[in-house]
Amino acid sequence: MPWFPPAGQSTQDGWRFDIVSVLAIIGESTLERHVQVITASSYAWLPRLLPAPQTILKTERPARLPSVKDVVITGVYSGLHLTELNFFADVIHDVATLQQYEFRVYDIHYAHKESKEAEELRSRPRVLTDGVAEPVYIPVKRFCALNVVNWISVVMTIGLFIWAGLIHDGLAMIALVTMSLSTSLACLSSEWYPVLSHRPTDAKVPRGDIVIATRHGAFVVVRCDEEITRELYGGTETCRYVFGDTWHRVLLGTSTVLLMASVILFNNCGWTMQAAIGSAYIILNILYWAVPLMMHRKSTWDMSRYEIKRAAPKARPTKRMPSYTETLWYAIRETGRIEWVQNSKLAPSTDAWRKWLQEALSNCYDGSTWDPVDAKDRFMREAAESVPPATKSG
Structure with a gap:
C-alpha cells in the first residue's frame, strides 16, 4: 500500500x-x-x-x-x-x-x-x-x-x-x-x-x-x-x-x-x-x-x-511622568473653559478640585508656566490640613 x-x-x-x-x-x-x-x-x-x-x-x-x-x-x-x-x-x-x-x-x-x-x-x-x-x-x-x-x-x-x-x-x-x-x-x-x-x-x-x-x-x-x-x-x-x-x-x-x-x-x-x-x-x-x-x-x-x-497643543508638555491631572490641564488650556469639566464630571466635585479648576482657568494664557500637578498637590494638602483629626472614643 x-x-x-x-x-x-x-x-x-x-x-x-x-x-x-x-x-x-x-x-x-x-x-x-x-x-x-x-x-x-x-x-x-x-x-x-x-x-x-x-x-x-x-x-x-x-x-x-x-x-x-x-x-x-x-x-x-x-x-x-x-x-x-x-x-x-x-x-x-x-x-x-x-x-x-x-x-x-x-x-x-x-x-x-x-x-x-x-x-x-x-x-x-x-x-x-x-x-x-x-x-x-x-x-x-x-x-x-x-x-x-x-x-x-x-x-x-x-x-x-x-x-x-x-x-x-x-x-x-x-x-x-x-x-x-x-x-x-x-x-x-x-x-x-x-x-x-x-x-x-x-x-x-x-x-x-x-x-x-x-x-x-x-x-x-x-x-x-x-x-x-x-x-x-x-x-x-x-x-x-x-x-x-x-x-x-x-x-x-x-x-x-x-x-x-x-x-x-x-x-x-x-x-x-x-x-x-x-x-x-x-x-x-x-x-x-x-x-x-x-x-x-x-x-x-x-x-x-x-x-x-x-x-499642535497650546500647552507646553512637561518632562514629568504623564498623569490624568496634566492631561486634563492640556484640554482646559486648549478650550479656555472649565464648564465642560464640571458638566461631564471629569473632575471630582470637591472644594480642592473646584479651586484647582478656577486656578487652571486663570492660567489659560500664552506663555503660562503654571504646573497643574503641583497646584493639585497644594490644594489637596490644604484640604487634608483643614480636616480636624479624628478623636478616639473612650
Whole structure:
C-alpha cells in the first residue's frame, strides 16, 4: 500500500476533494468583520465566489453602525454629553490606539469639493421610510483594498468557469454560476449606505467644539462647527437599505437555495475542478484575512467630505511622568473653559478640585508656566490640613 494516494480520477485509490464544499463555507470569522463594507460597496452586486457566504445570509439587518463605548463626549459650549463615540468619528480618531494620558487636538472643517463616490451616491435612487431625504453620506472608496479583493474574486471566478468549459466539466460550470449568483443576491439583499444626521435648521448656534475623554485618561479636543458635531458625534448614524423587508426576504431565500444547490454540485464536480475551486477558496480566505493588515478604516471609507487636520497643543508638555491631572490641564488650556469639566464630571466635585479648576482657568494664557500637578498637590494638602483629626472614643 503506498504512503500517499496517487493523483487521478479513481474514486477508490485517488485523491478525493469532496471537502471542497466545506472550504466554500469556512472563514466566517474572517469575513464577519468585512460584511458591512462588502454590502455597502458599489460592487456588492458582482457575481463571484465569496468565502463563507452564509455570513451575509442574516434575517436581521443592523439599524445603525457600531459605536465605541466607555468614552465621554462633552460639548465645550453646547453642553452636549454622550457616553459613546459614533463609528465615523472613531474612523477619524481611532480611540483604541490612544495611549494612557495621551492628548490630541483636531481641526475639522468641510472640504470644498465632494468626491465622485459621494456625488454618485447622492444621485442614486433611494427607498425612504420617512419621506425625507437625508443629504449626508459617507460612501466606501471605490479603490479600497477590499474592493480590489472583490475584483480579484470576480477574475478568479471567470477563470475557473472558462477552465471548467475547456475540460467539459458541466457540473463545475453550473456550480460556479449558482454559487456566484448566491453571493450576488445575498449582498444585494443587505445592500445599504450610511446616512448621517444633520441640522434641520440654519439657526445660529454656538461653536460645536467637543472634548473626548477615554477610560485610560486620554483626551481629544476637536474644534469644529455645530453642523459637523451633529453629523459625526451628536447625531445617530443610520443604515439606509436599498431594499425593504419584503424584497430582502425574497433575495435572502433565493440566495439560500442557490447556496445549498451549489454545495451539492461542488461535491459532484470532476477531480481537477474540485482541486482548483478548493485552492481558490483558500486563496480568497487568505486575502480577506490579510485585508485588515494592509489597510485602515480610513482607507476604506471616503471621508473627503471633511478636511481633518491634527493640530499642535497650546500647552507646553512637561518632562514629568504623564498623569490624568496634566492631561486634563492640556484640554482646559486648549478650550479656555472649565464648564465642560464640571458638566461631564471629569473632575471630582470637591472644594480642592473646584479651586484647582478656577486656578487652571486663570492660567489659560500664552506663555503660562503654571504646573497643574503641583497646584493639585497644594490644594489637596490644604484640604487634608483643614480636616480636624479624628478623636478616639473612650
